[in-house]
Amino acid sequence: MKIGIDIDGVLLDTIPAFLELVNKDKGTAFTKAAITDYYFGDIIGITDDEMWEYFKKVDNSKLPLCDPSAKSWIDFLRKRGHEIIVITCNEEPRATQLRDRLRALDIQMDNFIAIGPNVSKLETIRQHNVDYMIDDSIRNLDQVSTDCFPIMYTQPWNAQTKRFLRANDFYGIVDIIRCKERLKKYEVE
Ligand SMILES: [Mg+2]
Numbered sequence: 001m002k003i004g005i006d007i008d009g010v011l012l013d014t015i016p017a018f019l020e021l022v023n024k025d026k027g028t029a030f031t032k033a034a035i036t037d038y039y040f041g042d043i044i045g046i047t048d049d050e051m052w053e054y055f056k057k058v059d060n061s062k063l064p065l066c067d068p069s070a071k072s073w074i075d076f077l078r079k080r081g082h083e084i085i086v087i088t089c090n091e092e093p094r095a096t097q098l099r100d101r102l103r104a105l106d107i108q109m110d111n112f113i114a115i116g117p118n119v120s121k122l123e124t125i126r127q128h129n130v131d132y133m134i135d136d137s138i139r140n141l142d143q144v145s146t147d148c149f150p151i152m153y154t155q156p157w158n159a160q161t162k163r164f165l166r167a168n169d170f171y172g173i174v175d176i177i178r179c180k181e182r183l184k185k186y187e188v189e
Contacts, residue, residue, distance in 0.1 A: 001131040003077060003177065004121070004144075007088040007098050009136035010153040011070060011107065012063040021054050022046065038137055038157045060097035061104070066153070071107055073170035077177070083110040087124055087133070089140075091116045122147060132180075134173055138163070151176055 008014040019030045022044060030044050037043060041051050065071070074084055086109045090098060095114035102109065113124055120143045125133060133144050134151045138161050141150040145164070151173060152158055152166040167173040 001177070001181070002083045002085055002129055004085045004087045004125060004128075004130040004133040004148065005074075006133075006135040006137070006140065006153070007086060007090070007102070009155050009157075010066060010134055011086070011102060012060075012098065013066045014058060014063055015155075017058045017063060018054055019044075021057055033156050036156050036159070038139070040157065056094075060094060060101050063098075063101055065105060065107075067169045070170045071105065073174050074108060076174060078108055078110070082177075084108065085111040085113065085128055085130060087113045087115065087121055087130075089117050089119060089121070090114055120144075132177055134167070149180060 005011060015032050015035055019032065019035075023029055026045075028044065035043060041048055046054070067073075078084060086099075086102065088095060088098060091114065099112050099114075102112075111128070113128070115121065115124055121133065121135075121140055122143050124130070125144045125147050130144075130148050132149045132151060133141065134153050135141050135144075136153045136155045136158055138152075138158050141152060141164055144150060150164045152161065152164040153173070154166050154168045158166075165176050167176055
């Protein structure tokens with residue numbers, strides 16, 4: 001199977017590094033738990049433009065994995081014949097910086113696709129026949145759920161939705177995929 005995986009908020013834990021910059025500048029003390037909406041400018045009191053400026057200042061070469069065990073579970077999936085396709089809406093130069101960071105963390109990818117901001121991931125999903133998509137954005141999963149099996153990666157900004165099966169870590173992702181693959185035997189064509 002082809003498994004699409006998002007970067008920010010799924011593979012790499014970007015928000016804490018972002019908030020550290022904001023907190024230092026504004027004298028605030030926001031933590032990831034406070035970010036209960038994907039569009040969180042209002043929550044921390046900054047405009048969209050300011051938000052992008054802060055994102056640009058994040059040192060992508062130091063971002064940690066959301067789940068320290070992500071590498072071993074990705075290796076597990078690849079050993080069983082699954083393909084890992086990393087799909088991000090980032091544009092250059094950040095897209096390459098993120099790819100380099102994932103490589104430095106020894107995350108094995110069969111494909112890396114940067115589609116640019118404000119573009120639906122649906123076209124990419126269709127083009128590459130992606131079977132599963134793991135994302136932390138409700139909007140992204142809504143857009144692709146007609147053509148692949150969506151898995152929500154739990155973060156404070158998506159905790160409110162019950163529309164998708166969700167995984168709290170990479171073991172959870174593997175668990176959902178294995179269950180779904182086993183159940184296919186019983187599905188009527
Ligand atoms: Mg994301």
